[in-house]
Amino acid sequence: MNQFLGKAAVAAITLAFASQAAATEWNVSVWGKRRAFTEHVEKLAELVSEKTDGEFTMNVSYGGLSKNKENLDGISIGAFEMAQFCAGYHRDKNPTITVLELPFLGVNTLDEEVAVSHAVYGHPAVQADLARWNAKLLMTSPMPQYNIVGTGEPRDSLAKMDGMRVRATGGIGKAFSAVGAVPTSVTATEAYNAMESGVVDTVAFAQHAHLAFRTIDQAEWWTANLNPGTVNCPVVVNVDAYDALSDKEREALDSSVDEAIAHYLTNYGELLTKWEGILAEKNVTKVTLSDAELDAFRAKAADPIREAWIADMTAQGIPAQELYDLVMDTLKKQRM
Template identity: 25%
Template sequence: MLMKTLAAGTAALALAGPAAAETLKLAHWVPPQHTLTASTVEPLVNGVSEATGGELTIDVYPGGELGAGPLEQYVRVVQGVADIVWGLQGYTSSQFPRTMIAELPGVVTEDRPGYEAIWDAIDAGFLMEEYPQTRPLALWTSEPNIFIMKDHEIRSPADVEGLKIRVSGAVAGDIIEALGGIPVQMPAGEMYNALDTGLIDGIVTGASAVGDFRLDEVANSYTLNAPLGRITFYLVMNQGVYDGLPAEMQAAIDANSGRVLSESAETGWYAANDRVLESIAATGDNAIVELTDEEAAAFAELTLPVTDAVVAELGADDILAAMQGE
């Protein structure tokens, strides 16, 4: 009887064969030519497919195909509209106040990558409560923010006073207010028209956005080296969907996400930054202001206290220390 039972079990396993193929949906809201594709999406998609012999594939839905409106990205993955989504913490700042410490001036420096700062804070036991029902696949920061202006040259904090400046989230908004400007929060896809029509006077974001959103067509002045912080990004997966995958597929996702994917993403943002700065300099018809150390210090006197105030308000000295490798 025992032998018959074992034989039946073996036959059932044979009929079941290997784990069934799975397809995941990855949604984002920018066009396929955006920096996101080569730096983040393709390494994940190709790496997972290769690791599973094509048994786990990821279909990509760019440009808001699974739902317009970048502010709703996190909701989409939680509700199962998509299995994986990309977004900016700043678009729903109240959900990610501790992660967004990495956006503050002086927290991430040139000698320590932003993705390392965020993952070190996670490994120290912080931040995960800000990502309920999801599994972060990549967390990283942009290159340093710059001023991207139309018909205004920014050389001192006084030049910012009274100007309407687009920001991506609450942190950047606090910085602009500290400089005497008027922060206007809007998704990146709206920046072009807002700058073109005069709804805003300028933008604070990384230079990579100039290429990704064709801002060079409407901006004509760029100010570099002001301590304006950075932008944070996430790529997250529905935790329930991850838990439902076979172990070998989970392992493939793990091997192609986390710090390794975050590093690829951040490296891509920096590479785009370098290309854009070279391009806008080559045109010869843009004002490019590279602040001296002394000029940058005048901005720092106003922006660095914002960092101190936000960290103090959150009671997050331990998170700041973790992000700075202390």
């Protein structure tokens, strides 16, 4: 009897270990705090766990695994299985997706941002670009057009932007540089301190980031219609980790992307609805630039920067014109 119980106990322990071994646990590196920008990652983790009965789980870490500018490096060496990063943080490491950060692309909605991003992510040249880092593009983190907050006299003309020190990355930084401003690419988590200490005069962010990183708390004004562009921030997975998933786990992950994005869009829409009230509550003045100033900004920033980007990327062997045309064609199809 005792011998039987002993064998049964060993069998139970063996089964328990086998069950533990079968479970898949991924670490996910993001930064800051939970906010609209990370809601699709949180939703994805929730959906994957539900679909696999808890056998595939994700631990979302806000800065505990890596610095935001080092997330792609962490993915490349398998330090964690999933991460979010922004193309403008290291343009040389992901040149193909910087097409999505060109200024004044004309993307008007978050749905359009999702469409153009995922179209670009699906291009073979882009997939090969990220594969150099052992990264597989999973989904985008769609953001609306950036606008700037600042203190003192509002920067409501190009002349007033001359010499302006602005926190701006990627193509947005290049756009401001084209009109005489001085962009600096401090990370989102450093923006508040940079503004407080006077390192920058203004900060360019989407609405959620002005809230999450508290730059709105220092703001006296906000540009309501500058809309120079946005940054592109993919969520990627380590190729080896993805390939190691079981068929069930991979299906759970892949099939959850659209639902996670839909959740993100709904959540972000609610934030945009509240934005006007937040501005009033914090006594932040809305600054509207004239059509003439916006046209002048586009003339100086849009065409020259796009043409320079295409020439530079083509020289590197990247199908730059094809990628740009893909963005424009996707926008047209999205609006049909």
